[in-house]
Amino acid sequence: xxxxxxxxxxxxxxxxxxxxxxxxxxxxxxxxxxxxxxxxxxxxxxxxxxxxxxxxxxxxxxxxxxxxxxxxxxxxxxxxxxxxxxxxxxxxxxxxxxxxxxxxxxxxxxxxxxxxxxxxxxxxxxxxxxxxxxxxxxxxxxxxxxxxxxxxxxxxxxxxxxxxxxxxxxxxxxxxxxxxxxxxxxxxxxxxxxxxxxxxxxxxxxxxxxxxxxxxxxxxxxxxxxxxxxxxxxxxxxxxxxxxxxxxxxxxxxxxxxxxxxxxxxxxxxxxxxxxxxxxxxxxxx
Amino acid sequence: xxxxxxxxxxxxxxxxxxxxxxxxxxxxxxxxxxxxxxxxxxxxxxxxxxxxxxxxxxxxxxxxxxxxxxxxxxxxxxxxxxxxxxxxxxxxxxxxxxxxxxxxxxxxxxxxxxxxxxxxxxxxxxxxxxxxxxxxxxxxxxxxxxxxxxxxxxxxxxxxxxxxxxxxxxxxxxxxxxxxxxxxxxxxxxxxxxxxxxxxxxxxxxxxxxxxxxxxxxxxxxxxxxxxxxxxxxxxxxxxxxxxxxxxx
Numbered sequence: 001x002x003x004x005x006x007x008x009x010x011x012x013x014x015x016x017x018x019x020x021x022x023x024x025x026x027x028x029x030x031x032x033x034x035x036x037x038x039x040x041x042x043x044x045x046x047x048x049x050x051x052x053x054x055x056x057x058x059x060x061x062x063x064x065x066x067x068x069x070x071x072x073x074x075x076x077x078x079x080x081x082x083x084x085x086x087x088x089x090x091x092x093x094x095x096x097x098x099x100x101x102x103x104x105x106x107x108x109x110x111x112x113x114x115x116x117x118x119x120x121x122x123x124x125x126x127x128x129x130x131x132x133x134x135x136x137x138x139x140x141x142x143x144x145x146x147x148x149x150x151x152x153x154x155x156x157x158x159x160x161x162x163x164x165x166x167x168x169x170x171x172x173x174x175x176x177x178x179x180x181x182x183x184x185x186x187x188x189x190x191x192x193x194x195x196x197x198x199x200x201x202x203x204x205x206x207x208x209x210x211x212x213x214x215x216x217x218x219x220x221x222x223x224x225x226x227x228x229x230x231x232x233x234x235x236x237x238x239x240x241x242x243x244x245x246x247x248x249x250x251x252x253x254x255x256x257x258x259x260x261x262x263x264x265x266x267x268x269x270x271x272x273x274x275x276x277x278x279x280x281x282x283x284x285x286x
Numbered sequence: 287x288x289x290x291x292x293x294x295x296x297x298x299x300x301x302x303x304x305x306x307x308x309x310x311x312x313x314x315x316x317x318x319x320x321x322x323x324x325x326x327x328x329x330x331x332x333x334x335x336x337x338x339x340x341x342x343x344x345x346x347x348x349x350x351x352x353x354x355x356x357x358x359x360x361x362x363x364x365x366x367x368x369x370x371x372x373x374x375x376x377x378x379x380x381x382x383x384x385x386x387x388x389x390x391x392x393x394x395x396x397x398x399x400x401x402x403x404x405x406x407x408x409x410x411x412x413x414x415x416x417x418x419x420x421x422x423x424x425x426x427x428x429x430x431x432x433x434x435x436x437x438x439x440x441x442x443x444x445x446x447x448x449x450x451x452x453x454x455x456x457x458x459x460x461x462x463x464x465x466x467x468x469x470x471x472x473x474x475x476x477x478x479x480x481x482x483x484x485x486x487x488x489x490x491x492x493x494x495x496x497x498x499x500x501x502x503x504x505x506x507x508x509x510x511x512x513x514x515x516x517x518x519x520x521x522x523x524x525x526x527x528x529x530x531x532x533x534x535x
Contacts, residue, residue, distance in 0.1 A: 041366065158387040162376045165366045165413075172337045172355045173432070174380040220412060221367050 012245045020139060021131045021198070025237030025255065027142035028195040028207065031149040033233030034226045035191050036212040038153070038184055041164040049205045050103045051185070052192050054080035056110025056201045059126050059193070064119065070141060073193035080106055110201070129200030129252025131241070138197050145194040149187050153226070156183060161222060199252040206256035207233055214263045217270045236262055287314040289348070290436050290467040291336060296345035298328075298335045304343060306331045307490045311483070313350070313436065313467040318458065320478030320497070321471045323487040324510050329471040332487065333438040336469070350467065354434030358441050359421040364414035370424045371409040374399050377431030392431070399427035403457055419450025423457065436467040443474060455480075475501060 012018045039048050058076020062069050080102060087098035114123045125133055153160070163170045163180040170177050188208075195204045215228035240255030247254070290313050297307035306328035313319055323329045334340040337353050354377070362373075374396035375388040382388065388396070400409050403423040413421060422442050429437050439458075443451050455477075462468055462482075470481070478484050479497045486492040486500065486509040493500040493509075 155385050155387065158376065158379055158382075159384070161366075161368060161372065162379055164363065165368055165373065165376070166357065166362045168361055169355060169357045171339050172334075173376065216367075219367070221369065222372075225367060 008246075009242075012242065017132050018241065018245065020134045020136070021241055021251065022238060023139055024131055024134045024142055024198050025241060026234050027139065027146045028191070028198060029211075029233035029237045030230045031142070031146045031191050032195055032207040033211040033215075033230035034153055035149055035184075035187050036208040036233070037215065037222070037226050037229050038160055038164070039188060039208055040212045040216065041160075042181070042184055044184065044188070045205070045209050047185070048188055048192070048208050050099060051077065051080075051188060052196070052201055052204050053103050053107040053110075055189070055192060055196070056126065057106050057113060059196060059201070060110050060113040060119075060123060063123055063126065064113070068141075069197070070190075070193050073189060073196075076106070077189050107201075125200065126196060127200050127202055128250060129196075129198050129203055129255075131198035131251045131255070134197055142194045145190045149191060152183065152187055156180070157222070160184070199255060203252045203256040206259050207237075210256075210259035210263045211236065214259075214266045217263075217266050232262055233259070287316065288465075289314055291350045291353075292346070292348040294346040296335065296347050297343040298331050298340055299343055300331075300340075305489065306335075306487065307343075309345070309485075309487065309491045311485050311491075311494045313469065313483075315435070315465045315467055316462050317483060318462050318468045318470060318481040319483040319485055320481045321469055321485045321487065322473070322475065322478055322509055323471075327488045327509070328490075329487060330440065333440065333469070333471070336436070336438060350434075350436035352432065352434050353436040353438060354429035354432040356422070356425045356429050356437055356439040356442060358444060359418060359425065360445070362413070362421075362425075366414070368413050369410050370400060370405060370413055370416065370420075370427075371396055373413050373424050374409075374427040374431055377428040380432060396427070396431050399430040400424070402430055403427045404453070417450065419446050419454055422446070422450075422454055426454075426457065426461075434466070436469070437461065439468065439470045441471050441473070443472060443477065475506065 013022070039045060055073045055076040058072040058074070058079065059069055060072075061067075062072020062075075083102040083106070084098050087093050087102055090098070093101065111127065113119060114127050124130075159170075159175050159180055162173060162175050163177045167177050170180075191208070192204060195207055199207055211229040211233040212225070214232050215225045219225035219228045236259040237255050240258040241251060243249070243258060244251040244254035292312045294310045296309040297304055299305045305326075309332060311319070321329050321332065331340065333355055335342050335347065336349060337355060338349055371393065375393050377399070378388045378392035378395060382392075397406065397409060400406050403426050405420060405423055405427065408416060408420060413424060416424065426437070426439075426442075442454060442458075446454065458468055458470070469485075472478060479501060481497065483495060484497045484500050485494045486505055488509050488511075493505045
């Protein structure tokens with residue numbers, strides 16, 4: 001019995017493709033889980049999704065022309081920011097609508113390019129993810145992004161906490177909320193570009209939001225929450241790969257499903273624990 | 287007495303709009319100045335000018351060498367996962383270069399500051415779990431970590447019960463006795479009478495001086511308009527309409 005279980009656990013590790021996939025989910029899991037906590041603290045979840053969608057045309061064009069994805073992603077983000085700035089100046093559109101119009105248009109354009117019959121096979125991976133197609137070069141990019149994100153979060157930790165806790169009081173302490181917001185958005189773009197290969201443009205936000213949301217249910221301090229979110233993202237990523245391997249379903253979707261399931265289960269557990277003292281109190285007083 | 291701050295005919299504003307004008311006062315070491323004014327009357331703008339966050343439009347201003355704002359606790363996020371010690375240690379950030387985070391020494395200073403405000407035993411508690419008065423004292427501790435000679439307190443008594451107000455009051459008295467200058471934005475005219483000076487603003491300076499001389503019915507009416515209710519037979523003391531006590535200013 002034990003041997004069978006061990007066999008089931010060890011089997012996927014025999015294949016180099018899967019070993020690379022495991023390495024990728026560990027690298028982007030740690031970076032995404034930790035940064036995701038700040039995305040959550042700064043209420044940037046919707047911005048993260050918009051950013052992911054607006055990067056798509058840049059990523060597809062970069063992949064088609066052989067340019068590194070990170071450059072395509074950066075150019076895509078700049079184009080999106082410019083389009084939003086221009087659209088927001090049209091009085092009939094307004095700021096909120098301009099974001100929705102630009103993001104939807106860019107996502108549509110990216111999907112059109114990625115799914116065009118003339119586009120080489122494999123680019124669909126940018127939409128739905130293809131962690132099994134991760135190359136050594138992708139792993140290198142993810143590793144560099146991980147080091148950059150962890151270093152930035154460690155160095156900026158106190159300033160990130162100050163702006164998150166007391167945004168209006170931060171300038172009096174010499175910290176500019178705009179500069180800190182900008183740093184979070186740059187790190188977010190880096191993680192999105194690194195993680196989009198594995199999870200796809202449409203599902204990558206699950207890696208950034210579900211693990212921190214789960215960690216917030218169980219952790220009471222920022223360093224603990226960052227560590228728990230990273231552990232959940234890595235654990236969920238590995239569990240998702242096993243699910244994908246044995247159930248023969250898409251890897252990106254499997255990882256997203258496991259991460260969301262972890263949140264729902266933890267939420268239910270936390271709710272159950274919170275209910276218990278209330279019930280005994282009610283029983284005691286009746 | 288050492289002069290910590292001085293303003294003469296100072297004005298300030300945002301964009302094309304001037305929101306505060308003709309402000310003239312001096313703050314000395316050990317003084318407590320009550321800053322009275324309606325919501326939107328310019329109290330927060332005055333604090334921003336004094337910290338250097340906002341440049342004055344005109345006039346002469348000597349800013350305090352080291353000043354700290356003690357904000358209303360409601361303006362902080364109570365669901366944010368930080369302890370009282372974390373919040374107090376944030377006061378050291380302004381002195382550190384951008385690449386440095388508060389270390390052991392800064393946390394030691396923060397612990398000492400929490401001890402000074404009587405919260406050493408609550409250092410590890412979540413900020414959001416503390417009572418309103420305790421949260422206010424943690425924010426005072428943050429200002430102590432900033433080593434501020436001047437503290438600018440934004441309605442610190444809002445929402446506090448009697449016991450918490452008294453504890454905070456004696457803490458402020460002690461800080462003034464140590465030689466710090468305090469400017470306290472408040473709507474409580476009765477409390478303002480206890481302090482050394484009063485500065486009334488309503489878009490412009492209405493009055494500055496000793497409370498007993500300045501807090502007249504005319505001054506209060508010019509400061510708060512028709513919202514002041516005068517109590518007969520009470521020496522003309524003004525009591526403000528209820529909503530002023532709780533609205534963030």
